[in-house]
Amino acid sequence: MASTMAQGTESTSEAASHDQENTPNSDLDDYRRLLQHRQSRRDIQRRYRAKLHARSVSFERNVERLKDEVARLDEEYRRLTANSLSSTTPWNLMAEYFSLFRDGLTTMTPEVMVKNGSGIDAMLEIWRSISMRRDDLHVRLERLENGPGGSFIATTKCYFTITRSMLLQEFPHVVMNSDEGRPLLVVEKLLGQQIALLSEVRFDWDESTGRMTAVTGRYFKAEMLMPLLKILSNLEDVALVLG
Incomplete structure (x- = not known):
């Protein structure tokens, strides 16, 4: 037993x-x-910053190129005959606007009023900002309607990829609290996802000059409910994003 x-x-x-x-x-x-x-997270952040810098440089080059294009097109416009000018209508001008803007950066007439000012530079800056926040941006015209005060309302559908920059701009409360826990999982689910969003653009038209005097746009946050629900799969996370 002792042995045991x-x-x-x-x-x-x-x-x-x-x-x-x-x-x-x-x-x-x-x-x-x-x-x-x-280390993996640091590497991801480093690559993201490098990609963002490269895109910024590319957009700056595009802006300069488009400014030259705007100047050339405006010069051609000024050479139009009275008969050609009289044939310009709000409908074909708006169709041309969306033809030019469907992929983000492009131009408008020099004196046009926009949300943050007026003129070519202001319009370019708006589209530059939109394009930088959204990857693979594509805008499709859905319908055109008469609006109040002689204006015209264009309903569009915007297709884009969700980026961290877009989330930081539109939903900063989610990104700022995404170091750990549920917000982090929500951000990880959203990044890189494709989304389609309805929006409106209002055109104010001057009959005397045959040109647009103002262009203003807005999108409906409520329209993001179903696309976000499809990605996140539950209303609790959608409510967290929409705040």
Whole structure:
């Protein structure tokens, strides 16, 4: 019996020793995984910043090119005969507007009023900002209708990819709280997803000059409910995004 008790004591000691050896190794593995996770996140952020910088440089070049194009087109417009000018209508001008703007950056007439000012530079800045926040932007004209005060209302559908920049601009409360927990999971689900969103553009038309005097746009946040629900799969997360 003494021999049996001795063997039992020895087995217990070996098990305890084995547990003591495994515990530090397990903690070390967890620490290594944590370091790898942090490094991975830093790498992702570094690549994202590099991509954003490259896109910014590309957009700046596009702006300069489009300014030259605007100047050339405006000069051609000024050479139009009276007969050609009289044939211009709000409908064909709006159709041309969306033909030019369907992929983001383009132009409008020099004196046109927009949300943040007037003229070519203001219009370009709006579309530059929209294009930088949304990847793969494409705008499709759905319908044109008469609006109040001689204006015209265009309903459009915008297709784009959700980016961190777009979330930071539209839903900053989600991004700011996305270091951990549920907001982080929501952001990870949204990034890179394709979305389609209805919006409106109002054109104010001057009959005396045959030109647009103002262009203003807006989108409906309520229209984001179903696309977000399709991505996130539950109303709780959608409510978190829409705030």
